[in-house]
Amino acid sequence: MRALLQIDSWGAPFAAAGVTAPERAIATHGDVRATVRLASVTKPVTALAVMIAAEEGVLDLDEPAGPPGATVRHLLAHASGLPFEGERPIAPVGQRRIYSNEGFRVVGEHLAYRAEMAFPTYVREAICRPLGLVLDPRGHPGAGMHAGLDDVLAIGRELLRPTLVAPETLAEMTRTSFPGLGGVLPDFGRFDPLDWGLGVELKGSKEPHWTGSLTSPATFGHFGGSGTFLWVDPARDVACAALTTRDFGPWAKEAWPALSDAVLSELAVVRAGPGAS
Template structure:
């Protein structure tokens, strides 16, 4: 896929990117085996582990977790009222969409208690081993994982065609949780509403969006402050990921959107031939 050549012009020390469909990887560029910090791309991984736990009866999405009145579902969808960092809530649960790393730290501790094993070990058994990936889940549950591009593309395939969880569970993952909540998408500004699923951001009608202008409104995924992203567009059976060693900033907003639009154009053109 020629579109991946976009990363050659990025002002970053290292970059790798790839595109996959549910059936397998289409193309990669750069070293796809080098493990890198995922930052917040860890959150969909944590969410998948939690959804496996829900199906296994280890947790219930609507059981209490976090601040008074909050549940596992609130934590997964940034609706618990917890701030980005810090244990003191800044809003009642279900009132605002407040992007919260703290919420995933609480989620990880809750899952550890319920599963009677470390969060990282649960992720290994629930996600890594079944998918056959070398992702390292140690560290902050929502921001501390490390993985290679190959690992992240395997996650993209899981998001397109779930094997770890039932179709109904996956549908809930990508459905708007607590509809109508306003909030701020980090580095992109306030959206009304700021729609979120269970551990994944939903593109919807957001404009501008880090996945570009051509991905469908059904697109979902996550980006990370370490210069990483993963989006899945189910209407096209297409997922794209990029990992870099440059922190997220204005450079990424433009570069990611341009890469994503180029990928979509090329994939659409190939589908028409």
């Protein structure tokens, strides 16, 4: 896939990118096993672990967690009132979409308490082992995991065709939680509403968007400050990921949508078959 060659011009010390269908990877470029910090691409992995725990009865999404009045669901949907960092709420529960690393730290601690095991151990047992991942789940549950492209694409496939949770559970994770809340998408500005699922941002009608102009409104995913992203487009039946060691900045706001649009354009020609233009 020629579109993936774009990453060579990103000026990153390391870059790898790939595209996957539900069954297998379609194409990759770069070292697929080299491990980098996922930054906030950690959040969908943590959220998936919580959804597994909810199915197992380890916890309930609507049980209290975090600030008074907040639940696990509020924490995963950035609706708990907690700030980006810091333990003191800066808004009432359920009133604003405040992007919060702190909320995911609390989620990780809550899951560990309810599961009676360390958070990284739960992630290894619930996700890494059954999917055959070498992903390292240690570190901050909102920003500290490390993995290679192969593993991130495997997470993408899981979010297209779940094997660890029921389709209904994935649907709950990827639909808007607490509709109507406005907020700021980090580095992209304010949106009203700012739709968010449980651990994943929902594209919806946002324009412009870091996933490009050709991804469907059903697209969901996350990007990270270390220059990483994963998006999943269930309407196109495809997921795309890129890992870099170049911190997020203006370059990414231009490069990521261009890559995503090129990937989908090229994939559309391939899927159309011989003679397509």
